[in-house]
Amino acid sequence: MTTLAWCASVSLAVWVWLLFGQGFFWRTDQRLPPAPSAPPDGWPRVVIVVPARDEAGVLPLSLPSLLAQDYPGEAEVVLVDDGSTDGTGRVAAELAAGAPGRGGGLPLTVVSPGEPEPGWTGKLWALRHGIALARARGPEFLLLTDADIAHEPDSLRLLVAAARGNGLDLVSQMARLRAVSPWERLVVPAFVYFFAQLYPFRRINRPGGRVTAAAGGCVLLRTETAVAAGVPEVIRRAVIDDVSLARAVRRVGGRIWLGLADHVDSVRPYPGLGELWRMVSRSAYAQLRHNPLLLAGTVAGLVLVYLLPPVALVVGVVAGDAPAAWAGAAAWAVMTGTYLPMLRYYRQPLALAPLLPFTAFLYLLMTVDSAVLHYRGRGAAWKGRTYAAPGATRGAEQRLGGGAE
Known part of the structure; x- marks a missing residue:
């Protein structure tokens, strides 16, 4: 030969x-685990934390979906405007004020943390302030979701039911990224395919498994576990913050789960190869x-x-x-x-x-x-x-x- x-x-x-x-890794059957339609002891309080920097263009497509969550328990949204120059905080407030049926929607709080201190990456600096504000509300869970992520009305309810019903401390879904332009169709599915090859979802979801990862666009995190793990301070320098977060949770004995989303989508466009190139090469x-x-x-x-x-x-x-x-x-x-x-x-x-x-x-x-x-x-x-x-x-x-x- x-x-x-x-x-x-x-x-x-x-x-x-x-x-x-x-x-x-190539199978796509890892979806939210089945759970009772309602937790036996009621729906817990949840605070949704959204770090946002120069996101005025995508907020009209994503933020209304959070404000309109059909969640039976108490929930609210905290948007952290991290030094935006495009009026992100103003757009968020306008969307909340003009939301149809605002009386039944989730309340929104917009905060600005100021410039990051040395030793903090920008997104985690924003999450630090959002999580601190959220913890003051006493929630059982924190939903950490990016500003470009749109949620179906039942997304939060299904996440909480899966976490409560299966004793999970961290439930993460890999949002379905946009795949409309020719370059998106060529590159985006492969991005998720390569990620799953590196971090097989089945091994992540196995109790006591050694493979650990999460998808930062949609993470439901038990508050007491976050406190025990020292999140976000313990990962303040992390560039790939979602994987670091999952590892911090697992180090303190937390149970994690990661799968593909059916009710969570990214609305951020990557129409050309240049935008996709930067998305990958940055980390x-x-x-x-x-x-x-x-x-x-x-x-x-x-x-x-x-x-x-x-x-x-x-x-x-x-x-x-x-x-x-x-x-x-x-x-x-x-x-x-x-x-x-x-x-x-x-x-x-x-x-x-x-x-x-x-x-x-x-x-x-x-x-x-x-x-x-x-x-x-x-x-x-x-x-x-x-x-x-x-x-x-x-x-x-x-x-x-x-x-x-």
């Missing part, structure tokens, strides 16, 4: 292992702990697992290398088959599945670009702020005037 055939065979073996040995290298060796291993793995199969098939056919062609074709087929459930979940054409190697190549470039940005001092960012790697000097944390998200 040629070297190409051997490499293609290794890629095929990896895909067979991924198919059966990586927690069935990809942070996911690799700013480690050059992990970066090199990730690039090599992406090449072997995703790029080699179609190359082996084409080169094998052209060069008459039958073993390479067959191994490449088989690996590509398994890869394509594992991607089909995610495309169905996103209601996208199944014909996009064979294009996954191309999308993986884009993610490879985004990851490398993330590392380049980091070493240029323009790494992980949230809404115009750039943050140093954990352990870096505080002086490395700086404000940027650009439009990075």
Whole structure:
């Protein structure tokens, strides 16, 4: 066998292992666990905390859905306007005042925390103030949700029922991201697919499991567990705050659950490749702990697992290398088959599945670009702020005037 055939065979073996040995990551059946329609001792008080920075454009699509929650218990919304320059707080107040049937909607409080203190990332600085204000209300649960997330009217009720009915301390749903433009259709389902491959939902949801993650756009968190875990102070420097939050909860013995959402959607548009590129590259290298060796291993793995199969098939056919062609074709087929459930979940054409190697190549470039940005001092960012790697000097944390998200 040629070297190409051997490499293609290794890629095929990896895909067979991924198919059966990586927690069935490719399945999309991890949805909110069943629970009684109402908690046996009544519906607990919930405070919804929304960190928002320059979100005036999406709030009209998301905030009304929170104010209109059909929740039988006491609930309210706290929106933390984190130094917005586009009138985010004013827009939020206007939406609350003009909401139809305002008398039956959830009350809204808008607060502004001021500039972050050294050692805090922007979103977590906003959450610190929102959570502190929320805790003063004495809620049993906190719903932490991003400003671009829209909720169906029964979203909060289903989240609370799942948490109460299953004894969970953290319930997180990965919001269905927008997939309308051609680039969104190509990149967005793969984003969730790759996340699930890295953090298989089934393993996360297993009691006592070692794999730990959450989706920051929608997190229902038990207040007493947050206090025991020291949240958010204990994760104040985190760039990938949702995974850090889940780990903090699990460290104190909390039970967590993560799955795909049916009632929670992101309304943020990413119409062009540039917006999607920034979404991934802003934190990809942070996911690799700013480690050059992990970066090199990730690039090599992406090449072997995703790029080699179609190359082996084409080169094998052209060069008459039958073993390479067959191994490449088989690996590509398994890869394509594992991607089909995610495309169905996103209601996208199944014909996009064979294009996954191309999308993986884009993610490879985004990851490398993330590392380049980091070493240029323009790494992980949230809404115009750039943050140093954990352990870096505080002086490395700086404000940027650009439009990075």
